[in-house]
Amino acid sequence: MRRMKLLTKTTVYFLLIMLPVFTAGAFYLFHKFNKEIKHETDEELVNDQLEWLRYLDTAHIDNPIFRFNTQEFQLTPTDKPVQKKYKLKGVHLYQETEDAQAPFRELSQVISIHGQNYQMVLRKSMIEKDDLLKNIIHVMLIAFGGLLCFVVISNWFISRNMWRPFYRSLDKIRQLQLNKMETPDFPQTPTHEFNQLNEALNQMTARIHQDYINMKELTEDAAHEMQTPLAITQSKLELLLQDENLSEEQLKNIGQTSEELQRLSRLNHNLLLLAKIENQQYPFTERPDLHQVIAKYLSLFEELIREKELNIETSLVPTAPWPLHPALADIMISNLLGNAIKYNYPEGHIQITLTTNTFTISNTSSLPEIPAANVFQRFKKNDQGYSNSNGLGLAIVKKIGESYHIRISYQYRNGLHIFTASC
Incomplete structure (x- = not known):
């Protein structure tokens, strides 16, 4: 309508x-x-x-x-x-x-x-x-x-002049960017009702800005405070694993604890990453070439690909600059490619297609189709047999897409899990 x-x-x-x-x-x-x-x-x-x-x-x-x-x-x-x-x-x-x-x-x-x-x-x-x-x-x-x-034109000009403070306030709200660490100021107007509106907007934006600062500080503090004890604990467990006096059962328990600790560390890292993306702490400054990013991670995952004897098919344009923060472009490609390798079966297939505004990756897998309601939700993938996963990889990809106006979609067709990103 x-x-x-x-x-x-x-x-x-x-x-x-x-x-x-x-x-x-x-x-x-x-x-x-x-x-x-x-x-x-x-x-x-x-x-x-x-x-x-x-x-x-x-x-x-x-x-x-x-x-x-x-x-x-x-x-x-x-x-x-x-x-x-x-x-x-x-x-x-x-x-x-x-x-x-x-x-x-x-x-x-x-x-x-x-x-x-x-x-x-x-x-x-x-x-x-x-x-x-x-x-x-x-x-x-x-x-x-x-x-x-005359009356219609006069009414139009008078109304436009009367509503001008409203549109100025609306433009300021549209241009509001919390990551710039500044609060907008909505000035006084000759109209009482618009003054009330601007006063409410000043109070609201001040509260939102303060909440944003508090959240950003909490994110940074949590990243620092949680990673340090996790790293120390992980180091201590590695030292314990080198103790020759431990029994096999003790080594097994310590190994399982170490794996869970690593998983907790990844979970903490991913949650902090989601918080940073939601708080728009990755401003768009340049257009990374997605072709180079894909080539880089194909090279980094080469050993895993060779270990599973996966068949990789690619169709990539020479250059594909995308409106993404470079770090988030790396995360999006590594998560999607990593999932395609991790949940594939030996001698499976992965097909990667890249155009100037579309990226598609499809892979075979013995796992069933992910329900549409759960595919991009947090902590939902374990229910489908996705072991050793905290359920945040696709949620992070989806959040990156939402932050940069990139449409992320999922399909299951002919035994293939297909993820598509379109800008």
């Missing part, structure tokens, strides 16, 4: 409200003008009738029967009874000069003159008045249209 900007939405709503109001106002004025013109014409007809009645009442002629027949005045004898009240109505009559039916207002009444009943009909042409009404409506529509345009 396409969403409109607030200013556009306000203008559209304003138009939706004002157009019916202006239209109703135009119709009202039209009918009002039309009614007034008809009323004035009817008054003229009544006055003309009074003048004719005075004239006919005082006329001295030998023949008491009158007969007049013109388009605007008719007086003809009739047997109809005298009418106390005249009748007014609109009629259309043919006019030779216009060669068309023309509108008239008509007054008719049966009167008595010298004892003889006559049908008196007076008419007034409405052509000029209709033209006048059309001209008035034309001018009125132009005035209303101009007024509407």
Whole structure:
């Protein structure tokens, strides 16, 4: 669903409200003008009738029967009874000069003159008045249209000026980067509501920034404080393993403890790495060539590949600069390639494809498909038989993708586990 900007939405709503109001106002004025013109014409007809009645009442002629027949005045004898009240109505009559039916207002009444009943009909042409009404409506529509345009444009400029502090605050929020170790300042505005908003934003960003600093310090302190005792403990265990007086059972237990300690060290390292990625402590400064990174780790894993007798197929473009921090590019490739080797079976296959914006690695494995809900979640891979794993490798890859707008996806097809990264 396409969403409109607030200013556009306000203008559209304003138009939706004002157009019916202006239209109703135009119709009202039209009918009002039309009614007034008809009323004035009817008054003229009544006055003309009074003048004719005075004239006919005082006329001295030998023949008491009158007969007049013109388009605007008719007086003809009739047997109809005298009418106390005249009748007014609109009629259309043919006019030779216009060669068309023309509108008239008509007054008719049966009167008595010298004892003889006559049908008196007076008419007034409405052509000029209709033209006048059309001209008035034309001018009125132009005035209303101009007024509407002026109001809409004025409203748009006023609204844009009023909402400018909001958009400035919005731009500052969009440009906010916690890793730059600075807090934005949202200034005072002439509008009370925007001042309240900016004050709330200042408080919120200050809290977020302080939480970020605390988290960053905790991450750095944990990395230092935890790795040191782990390294010391690991060193002590290695010394114990060299003691010839230990029994085989003791050596076995110490060896298992050492392995778990190494696993704990890797877990600590990976959790700290995830925290650093989430805190955006790896700013994007350059584009590492993914071709060189893949070649480097193929060389580093060469012994493992040879040990399992894996068949490696590659299709790589000569250069593929990706929008990644160099250290995270190494981690992404080493995790994906390491998993493809580690969980493969002897004499299995690995296929690597690299284009300018897509990296795909697929591998055979005796392990089943990873459920879509679990594939990138932390600590979920052990449930599927992935031994000696802390379940963070793919989670780290996914988090790297999210931080640098790289889409990471997983498929299982024809016995192959396929991971794809697209930028």
